[in-house]
Amino acid sequence: GENVEQHPSTLSVQEGDSAVIKCTYSDSASNYFPWYKQELGKRPQLIIDIRSNVGEKKDQRIAVTLNKTAKHFSLHITETQPEDSAVYFCAVPPLRETSGSRLTFGEGTQLTVNP
Amino acid sequence: DAGITQSPRHKVTETGTPVTLRCHQTENHRYMYWYRQDPGHGLRLIHYSYGVKDTDKGEVSDGYSVSRSKTEDFLLTLESATSSQTSVYFCAISELGEQYFGPGTRLTVT
Numbered sequence: 001g002e003n004v005e006q007h008p009s010t011l012s013v014q015e016g017d018s019a020v021i022k023c024t025y026s027d028s029a030s031n032y033f034p035w036y037k038q039e040l041g042k043r044p045q046l047i048i049d050i051r052s053n054v055g056e057k058k059d060q061r062i063a064v065t066l067n068k069t070a071k072h073f074s075l076h077i078t079e080t081q082p083e084d085s086a087v088y089f090c091a092v093p094p095l096r097e098t099s100g101s102r103l104t105f106g107e108g109t110q111l112t113v114n115p
Numbered sequence: 116d117a118g119i120t121q122s123p124r125h126k127v128t129e130t131g132t133p134v135t136l137r138c139h140q141t142e143n144h145r146y147m148y149w150y151r152q153d154p155g156h157g158l159r160l161i162h163y164s165y166g167v168k169d170t171d172k173g174e175v176s177d178g179y180s181v182s183r184s185k186t187e188d189f190l191l192t193l194e195s196a197t198s199s200q201t202s203v204y205f206c207a208i209s210e211l212g213e214q215y216f217g218p219g220t221r222l223t224v225t
Contacts, residue, residue, distance in 0.1 A: 032212050043205060043216040044158065089157060091214075101146040101165065101209050102173075107157040 006090050006106030013080050014114050021109045023090035024072040033066060033073045034103070036089040044089060048075070080113045087111070118142050119217040121206050127223045134193040136220050138206030140186075146209045147189040148173075149181065151202040152219075158205065164189055196224045 003026040013019050023033075034049035050057045050064045050073065057064050061080075066073040077084055087110050091103040118141030128134050138147060149161040150173075160173030162181040170181050178200060182190045193200055201224045206217040 034213065043218050046213055046215065049213065101212065102148075102160065102163060103214060104160075105158040107155065 004090065004092055004104050004106045006109060008109060009107065010110045010112075012112045012114060015080060015082060017080055019075075019077045019080055019084070019111055019113075021075045021088055021090070021111070022072055023074070023092070023106050024070075025092045026071065027092070027094075028068070028071060030092045032093055033064065034091050035062075035064060035075045036091065036105075038087045038089065038108075040086070077111075080111075082113050082115055085111060085113045119206060119208055119215060121204075121217040121220050123220060124218065125221045127225060128196050129225055130197060131195050134196050134222065134224075136191045136204055136206075136222070138189045138191070138217055140189075140208045142208060142210075142215075143186060144208040144210045144215075145186075147183065148207040148209075148214065149179070149189065149191045150205045150207065151175065151200075152205060153202050161191065161204075196222075198224050200224050 005024045007022050011019055031052040035047050036044040037047045038044040048059050048062050048064050050066050055066055061078045063076040087108045089108050090106040094102050094104045120139045122137045146165055148163040150158045152158050159175045161175055161179050162170055162173055164170045164183040167183055180192045204220045207214040
């Protein structure tokens with residue numbers, strides 16, 4: 001299946017700093033790249049996504065950048081706040097996915113924002 | 116949150132017993148999925164459905180079966196539960212790529 005690598009596995013920042021999480025993938029045909037946030041004991045929730053026809057997308061303090069040539073995409077969180085503390089997952093469609101519906105998830109990044 | 120519910124939310128069962136988890140949606144989405152989440156493994160796909168009576172295996176399907184007789188319901192069955200199936204199970208739905216997750220079911224097999 002699709003090989004998705006997510007780094008780092010843990011990230012600790014001071015409140016107000018920026019955080020960056022990176023995912024690399026192997027299938028050059030992938031065209032959809034979402035990020036999910038999962039707070040402790042809760043369900044994963046989609047926070048931002050990007051399709052392959054754009055290089056960057058922003059939504060307030062979060063942004064996703066895509067480098068299709070290098071086959072990686074990153075989540076950027078600026079002006080971090082304690083409520084940003086959570087596990088973040090990237091995902092990509094698996095190899096040979098034709099329906100555009102299935103996703104392969106990275107193993108997650110535990111972000112801790114220290115007050 | 117999208118209209119997705121899971122039942123039961125918590126279950127403790129004994130090794131060797133059958134268990135069925137239910138996912139119910141009110142969004143009329145075509146695709147439905149079952150994942151398990153374990154520490155260090157992220158979210159792993161068990162089975163998915165692309166329509167009524169249309170299902171296929173995911174990456175960790177051994178020991179699990181599914182059924183979808185109506186658009187709104189997707190059932191996951193553990194025919195004979197084992198301790199390795201202790202996990203948190205999430206259902207998800209999608210229509211055009213974005214997946215939305217249910218609240219999860221915490222299953223413990225003793």
